Amino acid sequence: MTVSRTLGGGLNVRPEIQQRVLAAVEELGYRRNENARSLRPGQPSGLIGVAITNLANPYYGNFALGVEEIAAEHGRRILLGNTGEAIDRERQLVADFVGRQVEGLVLVPSGGAYDHLSRERLGDAPLVLASRRVDGLHADVVVLDDVGGAYNGTMKLLREGHTRIAYLGNVLSVITGQRRFDGFQRALDEKGVALAPELIRRSQQDVESARIATEELFDLADPPTAIFCANNRNTIGALQEIGRRAAAGRSEFPSIVSFDDFELAELMPVPVTVLHHDARELGRVAGRLLFERLDGDTGPARTIELPVSLRVARS
Amino acid sequence: MTVSRTLGGGLNVRPEIQQRVLAAVEELGYRRNENARSLRPGQPSGLIGVAITNLANPYYGNFALGVEEIAAEHGRRILLGNTGEAIDRERQLVADFVGRQVEGLVLVPSGGAYDHLSRERLGDAPLVLASRRVDGLHADVVVLDDVGGAYNGTMKLLREGHTRIAYLGNVLSVITGQRRFDGFQRALDEKGVALAPELIRRSQQDVESARIATEELFDLADPPTAIFCANNRNTIGALQEIGRRAAAGRSEFPSIVSFDDFELAELMPVPVTVLHHDARELGRVAGRLLFERLDGDTGPARTIELPVSLRVARS
């Protein structure tokens, strides 16, 4: 049709006819069907699939926003899915994204199996993994300097003289959690401080379970004097429990190191040191990696490690 | 093809052939093209368009999660777009969503013009507006009890004896902001307290501008003794400024009422009262309204007003 030409830039169509076409489009409320458009071979769908683990966590909301920002710059939309850390849901989401002909995929992997992420399963769509590494998979990766950040944060507590340092972390299957724990452990080893098994809690995924874990820590005969929180959810849970106890008159004032920044950290009643990193920037970097692939970069898989800075919010 | 029948449930296909088809699918890595699928008339695309104003705000992240949750229950995916409060971007997003054959739209409107939301522009896709009302538009709406919530929060401050109450709010064009200001004003009127123009700041969209506005309030000759924050961003900004001043030794301890809850509110150094509501539930309700329309409900447009509860986080 002449309509297609008109809407596609209007090359070689008489201006008068273009006017008539546009008038008819306006009157009929015609919208080009993008799905039919992307059906023709070689035509891009204009979609980027983004799968994150937990949209309720503002960290991932910001991450998604960073990807969306880069996608929008390139005229693409994002299809967003929430995996909820469930591998089945991740599998299903990835399959669906591929079925919808996404041009590329950005994924925060739940960890564990990754057979659904193999090249032949994804077709032509490049894959960028974010926030978490998956060993043995050929894909671009953007992660934080988890080991170094956790090491620096723990060292700060050790230098302040703490020896009973608790660790609140994510489930074991999440590789990020392992790397952060590695950094934590390395710092203790270096200072010759023994790991106290009763102070290590590594299975909290949400705020409430983190709060309960903190409650149990405080109820120990020999409670910790400092807490290393391996992520935002654990930090908030720990601080909530501290607030509860303060309200009940049983004040506990451990030093806190939090991997992941959070708003109002500087207003906390206990000394909080924050390992700061920019989720939105992480999303942007993931987006840029993806679009470099889409622009034809065929080099080997890259791993970008973003720095984590130590910020003393209150001491 | 027999392939289509096999993947579509396998009715009237010999089990032996089904096995062969599935084996071939596995070997070739075949994925059904969902775009081609939705091309046939009457076939749904399985997509719901969700456009929110600011994904960096955890409130909207949670909202999107609520919609995603309901969509997932119905086997649908969400296409997520960020408008950034820009009407042009909203227009573009909506047009794109329609072009991609979304089955329905959930939108947090930026406010202002809404010609792009008329029925003929959207085709068959039902529209649900969330969080903000748009007068004169025939669509289902889910909003909070903005007026009542703001009224109750302000009343609490007035009953505590405050008469110099500052107001930190969103830009004027956002209808939610107007409604919250209405509730604020109604409470003042009822108690016979005059509105002090120098204490009313209604143009902060982000945390930093809210912090600066708070700084200016404290520097007044006759500073406020309480602050009503009309949304999360303004609350955080105000509290940040309070923290800064405390760190500098110039302690200011106004009472705060915050429309929108936030994590760790109970740990703040000043009395904070929170007008609590559940963003995720808002998203769920919007999603349910949408799916009722998709299930054939053709009744008149409904408006659902979700309650806002007053929670004394710290007093």
Add this chain to the structure above:
DNA sequence: TGCGGTTATGGTAACGATACCAAGACGCGG
């Protein structure tokens, strides 16, 4: 054996858009 009925299988058309091709209209130079 023959006939109606059920089940299995693949051919064809159609969805909406566009690349390609063919053909008509027009202008210009020889």
Add this chain to the structure above:
DNA sequence: CCGCGTCTTGGTATCGTTACCATAACCGCA
């Protein structure tokens, strides 16, 4: 006035899928 090139326009095929239809194979029963 003719031939060539350029611009404009619409016909046709195609993308991947599924509804519909036609056909074939098979069964049971009279």
